[in-house]
Amino acid sequence: MVDYSCYLVTDSSLVHHSRNLVDTVQQAVDAGVTIVQLREKELETGAFIELARKLLEITKKANIPLLINDRVDVALAVDADGVHIGQDDMPLSIARRLLGNGKIIGVTAATIEEAKVAVENGADYIGIGACFGTSTKKLKKIPMGPRGVLEILEALPANAKAVTIGGINSSNAERVIRHSHGSDGRKLEGVAVVSDIVAAENVPEKVAELKQAIARGFINTVPASIYPDELKLKVAQVFDKLRATSPLVHHITNFVVMNDTANATLALGGSPIMAQNIEEVHELGKFVGSLLLNIGTLNNEFVTGMVGAGKAANKNRTPIILDPVGAGASSLRKSTMKLLTDSLDIGIVKGNAGEISCLAGTGEVEMRGVDSVGGTNDGASMVTRTSKLEKSVIAMTGVVDYVSDGHRTYSIHNGHEYLGKITGSGCMATTAIACYAADDLLVAAIAGLASMGVAAEYAAKRSDVNGPNTFKAALIDELHNLTAEKLLQSLKLQKC
Ligand SMILES: Cc1ncc(COP(=O)(O)OP(=O)(O)O)c(N)n1
Ligand SMILES: Cc1ncsc1CCOP(=O)(O)O
Numbered sequence: 001m002v003d004y005s006c007y008l009v010t011d012s013s014l015v016h017h018s019r020n021l022v023d024t025v026q027q028a029v030d031a032g033v034t035i036v037q038l039r040e041k042e043l044e045t046g047a048f049i050e051l052a053r054k055l056l057e058i059t060k061k062a063n064i065p066l067l068i069n070d071r072v073d074v075a076l077a078v079d080a081d082g083v084h085i086g087q088d089d090m091p092l093s094i095a096r097r098l099l100g101n102g103k104i105i106g107v108t109a110a111t112i113e114e115a116k117v118a119v120e121n122g123a124d125y126i127g128i129g130a131c132f133g134t135s136t137k138k139l140k141k142i143p144m145g146p147r148g149v150l151e152i153l154e155a156l157p158a159n160a161k162a163v164t165i166g167g168i169n170s171s172n173a174e175r176v177i178r179h180s181h182g183s184d185g186r187k188l189e190g191v192a193v194v195s196d197i198v199a200a201e202n203v204p205e206k207v208a209e210l211k212q213a214i215a216r217g218f219i220n221t222v223p224a225s226i227y228p229d230e231l232k233l234k235v236a237q238v239f240d241k242l243r244a245t246s247p248l249v250h251h252i253t254n255f256v257v258m259n260d261t262a263n264a265t266l267a268l269g270g271s272p273i274m275a276q277n278i279e280e281v282h283e284l285g286k287f288v289g290s291l292l293l294n295i296g297t298l299n300n301e302f303v304t305g306m307v308g309a310g311k312a313a314n315k316n317r318t319p320i321i322l323d324p325v326g327a328g329a330s331s332l333r334k335s336t337m338k339l340l341t342d343s344l345d346i347g348i349v350k351g352n353a354g355e356i357s358c359l360a361g362t363g364e365v366e367m368r369g370v371d372s373v374g375g376t377n378d379g380a381s382m383v384t385r386t387s388k389l390e391k392s393v394i395a396m397t398g399v400v401d402y403v404s405d406g407h408r409t410y411s412i413h414n415g416h417e418y419l420g421k422i423t424g425s426g427c428m429a430t431t432a433i434a435c436y437a438a439d440d441l442l443v444a445a446i447a448g449l450a451s452m453g454v455a456a457e458y459a460a461k462r463s464d465v466n467g468p469n470t471f472k473a474a475l476i477d478e479l480h481n482l483t484a485e486k487l488l489q490s491l492k493l494q495k496c
Helices: 021-031 045-062 072-078 092-099 112-120 145-155 173-179 203-218 228-245 258-268 278-287 300-316 331-343 353-360 379-390 417-421 425-435 441-461 468-481 484-490
Strands: 006-009 035-038 066-069 082-085 104-109 125-129 162-165 190-193 248-252 271-274 290-294 320-323 348-352 393-397 401-404 409-412 493-495
Touching (some): 021 045, 045 066, 066 072, 072 082, 082 092, 092 104, 112 125, 112 145, 125 145, 145 173, 228 441, 228 493, 248 278, 290 300, 300 320, 320 331, 320 425, 348 353, 353 379, 379 401, 393 425, 393 441, 425 468, 441 468
Parallel strands (some): 006 035, 066 082, 082 104, 104 125, 125 162, 248 271, 248 290, 290 320, 348 393
Antiparallel strands (some): 393 401, 409 493
């Protein structure tokens, strides 16, 4: 059985200046890559064969396969273990005739049709891509993201094998593999990586990081279900922990709510920092408890900062909470949400019914500006479906709030109508979730929405509250006055 899990594809033009390609492959093989593909675009045939022989010596000793990219003649000349061919290369049927059944043949596919044809014609595995953007190769099609990879994988027969390629690195490999877990239990066999390994300063360290990320991605445990009373106790516990630890919540958020959400974070017990400049987001990473990305007012600086901060957060395993404000309202917002969900591992997405239906791609709830027009008749099924699709916890706000991790779904019946009459209450709810995100993400999403709902009920009851404006000030006060006991007493939580 071929192990495709950690697949090194070479490119000598990208090799770090401190080594040559042969040393790079030796180090990568010693560190545990499971298969190697020699991919050279500029080499003359003689030099190609010589290089292939050297790499074959290394891979044979480690008992792993060496495939040759595009050049069936080179593979035959050195008796390599197989080839990888693209859609414009030698047809699969001819390659198979030349190489015989004992050799591995991989075929690139960017569409369902290409993948199906390759499998029908006897490809041993499919290289699905490009998954993300890459500077290693000029792409002919826009990257498909992990969801596009899964769509191709799910269209193939259950026994078909596939890896994905394009922009894969140690900070996104876990998500890419996890995302490929299909409804019928199938998943990718692994990820193929060029620059993240060959250009790395420290190859053994990089391969170790990649292998750990890949191994985490393959773990697909179904979480145990939790009864509402047990969950309420957990909410009370995480509230006390939040007050004791005051985590730093890094916001890249919109101009409209920046001040209110900073105050809501402080009132609830967190510590806010609002910073979007790419120059500083990396430095902040080490101290940040969670990263909140809110697309309410968009410009290029914000989006660049979000992607940069998001990648750093994924690398540090800091949870990211995304608020795709108004995602269904304009194509810029929709494409920004797609860019963020495709390129980052998002822990929790919080949105109203319109935003969540836009994320799910169903558009079943319309949007007017940043507000949903109406809600959905079946919030529980909408969040469960979207969570399964996105592999993120989904928190959907409305008259009733719904939270799901794809396996466990709950509804929260707290709040007050004034929440819908002030601007920024949804963004404050996202902030509240981000304050709790150091803990189990399902619990964090419930605790955040519960805190907002219960604080709103206390605020609305106050004698000094006469309407939305006084309510907003009182809401910040009541987030500050919240206690674990109040949450336990007032939280109305149901299992769906
Ligand atoms: C594992 C894997 N998947 C896809 C490719 C891309 O191959 P191809 O389409 O032939 O493009 P080039 O590699 O020739 O640029 C691959 N090499 N490996
Ligand atoms: C060969 C190839 N085919 C699709 S993307 C790609 C290059 C991937 O390189 P990297 O892993 O450096 O993004």
